[in-house]
Structure formats: C-alpha cells, structure tokens
Amino acid sequence: MTTTLWLFIALQMTMGAFDTFYHHEGTERLAWRPGQSVELRLHGIRNLAYMLAFACLGWTIPKGGWAIALILLLAGELFITLWDFVEEDRTRHLPATERITHTLLTLNYGVILAMLIPRLLDWAGEPSAIMPVHYGMMSWFCAIAAFGVFVSGLRDLAAARRCPRLVPADPAPLAAALGHSKTVLVTGGTGFVGSRLVEALASAGHDVTVLARDRARAAPLLQAGPVRIITSLDAISPDTRIDAIVNLAGEPISNSPWTRAKRQRIVRSRMGMTQNVLRLIQRLHHRPEVLVSGSAIGIYGLRGDEKLDESDEGKPCFSRHVCLNWERAARRAEGLGVRTVYLRTGLVLDASGGMLARMLAPFEYGLGGRFGDGRHWMSWIHRDDLVRLIVHCLARPEINGPVNGTAPVPVTNRTFTAALGRALHRPAMLPVPAWPLRRLLSGFAEELLLNGQRVLPAVATRSGFSFRYPNLDVALAAITGGDKMILTDVPVRPLALKEG
Structure with a gap:
C-alpha cells in the first residue's frame, strides 16, 4: 500500500x-x-x-x-x-x-x-x-x-x-373547519408551517394563492390542488376576491446565530411583508374578512415559571421587540375593517423542519440531552394542530386579537428531552452546558435554548378548539413513527391560568 x-x-x-x-x-x-x-x-x-x-x-x-x-x-x-x-x-x-x-x-x-x-x-x-x-x-x-x-x-x-x-396524514381534514370553498392568500407558503397549511387548504378544495420568492421551490405545492403561485403581491389585481389572508413570511429566527445582520433581516422581513399585505388590502375592491398574522410567544419575554395567557404583558428582549412590532404593524388592518388575529406560535413540532428536526439525529445516535439545567419551559405544538388552529381562527368570526399557538400542556426542557429519548428508544443523558452556548450564541442561546415561556392556549380552548395532540408523548409518537395510536380530537377544558 x-x-x-x-x-x-x-x-x-x-x-x-x-x-x-x-x-x-x-x-x-x-x-x-x-x-x-x-x-x-x-x-x-x-x-x-x-x-x-x-x-x-x-x-x-x-x-x-x-x-x-x-x-x-x-x-x-x-x-x-x-x-x-x-x-x-x-x-x-x-x-x-x-x-x-x-x-x-x-x-x-x-x-x-x-x-x-x-x-x-x-x-x-x-x-x-x-x-x-x-x-x-x-x-x-x-x-x-x-x-x-x-x-x-x-x-x-x-x-x-x-x-x-x-407518511404524513391526509392534509384535507386539517382544513375541514373552514367549510365551503374560500379564496385564501398565504405568504410564507413554502415554509415549514405555511407549506402544510397550503396542502391542507388546497386538498380541501379551497383556492389558494401562495406568495413565494422562488417559484421553483413552490412548485411541489401545485400537487395539492388549486394553487396559484405569485412572486409579488403586485400580481394581484384590485378586483381579485380574497376571503382570507395568512401572513407567515419572515426570515427564520432559529436557523443561525443572531448577528447584527441577522437581527436586521428578522425585523425587516416581517415588517416589510406585513406592510406589503396592508397595501394590498387597501387597494382590493373586496377586502378580506380576516387576516391571520404571524407572531410568537417570544412576545412575553423571559418569564420563568409564570403561567401566561393572551392577556399577559411581556418583558423586554429581542424576541419581544420583533413580535411587538410585527403585531403593531398588522394592527392597521383592523382600521381597514379586517378582523385580525395575531398568532403567537410556540415551538412547532414535526420531523420535516423546525428545532425538532435538528434534534432528531443527535438524539437518535444517543447523543442528546437537556440544555443547561433543563428547567426552562418549552411551549410546543404539533404542526398539524397549528394548521388546524389557523383554520379555526379563519373560520370563527368571534376570534380576534392574540391567540397562543401552543398545546395545553407545556413542559420543561428536561421533560421534553426525556420524552424525545423515549420516543426514539435512546438515552438522553448528555446535557449541553449553558456556558458554551451563552459564549458562542449569546442572545440566541439565552432566549431560544436556555430560557422559555410557560404559555397556555386560553383563547383557543375557550373558543372550542380541540387538540389532536394534546400531550407530548402522543405528539412525538406520531412524528417519529412510534406505536400506532387511534388519535381523535381531544377537547381540552379551559385552564386555570393563575395559581392561588
């Protein structure tokens, strides 16, 4: 040799x-x-x-x-x-x-x-x-x-x-609550949540228009049903009838460290798209009935063990700054006569994207574990339940203002990682120390990896929404191809949000 x-x-x-x-x-x-x-x-x-x-x-x-x-x-x-x-x-x-x-x-x-x-x-x-x-x-x-x-x-x-x-479940039932055929515009329709929403709406027979920067990336959505792809909102003529708008577009917030340039892209992408949506609403002859605009539970800031619902205020941090400005920009739609919902999304779970997708490989190789001491809260939701909740908000005219997009049972990071280990039949005993995360990732680690919010979906449950995946073990079993379960919509009673 x-x-x-x-x-x-x-x-x-x-x-x-x-x-x-x-x-x-x-x-x-x-x-x-x-x-x-x-x-x-x-x-x-x-x-x-x-x-x-x-x-x-x-x-x-x-x-x-x-x-x-x-x-x-x-x-x-x-x-x-x-x-x-x-x-x-x-x-x-x-x-x-x-x-x-x-x-x-x-x-x-x-x-x-x-x-x-x-x-x-x-x-x-x-x-x-x-x-x-x-x-x-x-x-x-x-x-x-x-x-x-x-x-x-x-x-x-x-x-x-x-x-x-x-194999993902049939998406059509996810949009069943919307009833008869609607015309829906979705921005961010090629993203992790938006793509599943488009599949659900189109499979259920609704006419969907998707705003996408890359037409080729959006092409697979055409297989779902009647989907129109546009690369600019200017392509929509004033006489177009749009019944509802779902605005999810924005720079991903958890795919890279928060450098100064990254922070600017996060803010500008959300503000710019929301302003473009508002300009579209202004020039439409028939204005949409409802706008569901993206936000996140980061608006509550870092609140420790406090139970939080939509009525709670927040504490200053970068995530709150982003979400607060995003919601304020979307609020102008109310002045145009459009019912507006601010969807405050938690950690969205599915194997195809998001934070969970990045955790699966190390956990499957037995290299997973908690972040820091693991005591911080993770307010999560299965992606299909989030899609159903968006459709629920579109269909229920009494819903407006902030809506928490989280499951009714938030868990600590320690509990989450243990549950993921169980779902994959692997140990989850290799913790990631807090100090290197803080040193290397700074605010990104502090707000997304080492702290969280204990958020409860008060508006969703009071309005009668039922979670198909109300607890973490059921959700992770479905995502990881675990034991077969008969999953039905599980009604969740309104929660006692405040202790004492």
Whole structure:
C-alpha cells in the first residue's frame, strides 16, 4: 500500500463523512423523509460494505481467495453506488453541493480502484491467507472510519424500516373547519408551517394563492390542488376576491446565530411583508374578512415559571421587540375593517423542519440531552394542530386579537428531552452546558435554548378548539413513527391560568 493510495483512501473517507453529515443528516435529513426507504437501504448496505473494506485494508493483507472476495466486495459497492444514483434522481432533487460531492467521490473511487485492483490481483495469485499488518496512523484511521460507517449503516437500515410509518396524514381534514370553498392568500407558503397549511387548504378544495420568492421551490405545492403561485403581491389585481389572508413570511429566527445582520433581516422581513399585505388590502375592491398574522410567544419575554395567557404583558428582549412590532404593524388592518388575529406560535413540532428536526439525529445516535439545567419551559405544538388552529381562527368570526399557538400542556426542557429519548428508544443523558452556548450564541442561546415561556392556549380552548395532540408523548409518537395510536380530537377544558 503506497502513500499515494492511502492519501486517496483518506480523501474518500473524508468526503464520504462530509456527504453523510452535511447532506444526508443535515440539509436533506434522509432518515426522516417519507419515501426514501430504498435509498436508505442502499446506503446501509453500502456502509456495511465500506466497513469490511476499511477494516480489511487497514489491518490485513488479504491473499488468494480473500483478495478475490475483497475485489468482489468493491465491485458490489460500485454497483450499489450506481443504483443509488438512479434512486436519488427518481425520488428527490439533489442540491448542487451534493451532486458535486458525489461526482468527486466517484472520480476519487475510480482512482482508488485503478491503483488497488492490480495489487489485489497480485495477492490473489498467492495461497489464501489473511496476514495481519499495521500501517501506523492509517490503520487507526481505517478503524475509526470502519466503526463510523458501521454505526451509520445500521442506523440507515433501521430508518429504512421506519420510513413507511412516516407518511404524513391526509392534509384535507386539517382544513375541514373552514367549510365551503374560500379564496385564501398565504405568504410564507413554502415554509415549514405555511407549506402544510397550503396542502391542507388546497386538498380541501379551497383556492389558494401562495406568495413565494422562488417559484421553483413552490412548485411541489401545485400537487395539492388549486394553487396559484405569485412572486409579488403586485400580481394581484384590485378586483381579485380574497376571503382570507395568512401572513407567515419572515426570515427564520432559529436557523443561525443572531448577528447584527441577522437581527436586521428578522425585523425587516416581517415588517416589510406585513406592510406589503396592508397595501394590498387597501387597494382590493373586496377586502378580506380576516387576516391571520404571524407572531410568537417570544412576545412575553423571559418569564420563568409564570403561567401566561393572551392577556399577559411581556418583558423586554429581542424576541419581544420583533413580535411587538410585527403585531403593531398588522394592527392597521383592523382600521381597514379586517378582523385580525395575531398568532403567537410556540415551538412547532414535526420531523420535516423546525428545532425538532435538528434534534432528531443527535438524539437518535444517543447523543442528546437537556440544555443547561433543563428547567426552562418549552411551549410546543404539533404542526398539524397549528394548521388546524389557523383554520379555526379563519373560520370563527368571534376570534380576534392574540391567540397562543401552543398545546395545553407545556413542559420543561428536561421533560421534553426525556420524552424525545423515549420516543426514539435512546438515552438522553448528555446535557449541553449553558456556558458554551451563552459564549458562542449569546442572545440566541439565552432566549431560544436556555430560557422559555410557560404559555397556555386560553383563547383557543375557550373558543372550542380541540387538540389532536394534546400531550407530548402522543405528539412525538406520531412524528417519529412510534406505536400506532387511534388519535381523535381531544377537547381540552379551559385552564386555570393563575395559581392561588
């Protein structure tokens, strides 16, 4: 084994690890995407083949029949890779970085085979034997790589078996409360919550217009039903009839640290879009009946163990500044005769996005745990329940003003992480200390990771809304493909919000 060959093998290992962690686990989240069972099975088998190859090359010299077996193993890996390429093109759109990585991996693998196969053929001519060998650091590098692909391979095979249980429920019933056909404009319709809302409305037969910056990204929504995609509100003529507007557009708040530029984008995106929606309402000949405008429970600030409902004030922090200004901007719609609802959303749970999606991989590998002391509150809601609550607000003319988009049973971070571990059948015993989070992420960590609000959905429950996922274990079981449950709408009695 020459130094040059080892360099190419090490490069293959490094690029493969990047592809796995950045694409498969990170941006694509393949283990939690419905319909990827074949690709995951191919990845699992290929990773187990890599394990055998790395262990063999790093610690042995295979001769005779063992060398021939290794050649066949490498040929099988090549066949699986080609099959994987076909499966990927059939089931999903690969991002540019993944296509480039796959091309480099293929070229590099070709170089490895060109250098390795002649040596293996020479060994194949000798009597069958497995001779131990030690290549120093490269042997240990191979051992680490073999262990990594072994764990990843077993995980992918398990995820492939789980895939059929991850198929989302029919979205149409989520919009059942809206009744007869309505025309609804949704901004932020390609986002985590907005896309599911659009699917629900369109599947239920409502006419939906989606404002999207990227028409190609919004194209999959056309499969749900009568959906019109626009890239500017100016495309809507004044004589267009719009019955309701749901304004969810805005820079994501939890996908990166709050640098000064990020804070500006968070504020400006929400204010700018809301102002554009108001200008649209002003010029429409038939003004909408209702505007549901996004907000968040961050408007209450950091309040410790206090039970909070829509009547409570807040304490100053960046999240409150964003939400307060967002709601004030939307309030102008009331002066235009439009019933206005401010949807104060909590932590939205689903495997396809949001904070939970970023937690699934480390927890599934047994690396999850609480943040800090884990005593801060997490007010959560299943994504489908949030969609149903939005539709509920559209359909009930008596609802206006702030509405908390949270489930009736908030939990502490310690309870949340323990429940997620149970749902994945993994331990959740590796806490993330508070001090590095505060040092690295500053206000982002302080407001989103280490503190929270204990928020209760008083308006929703008083108006008769029933939660399909009222408690965390039921929600996480549904999201993670856990035990089959018969889920029905569970009425929740109005809560005693104030103690004493």
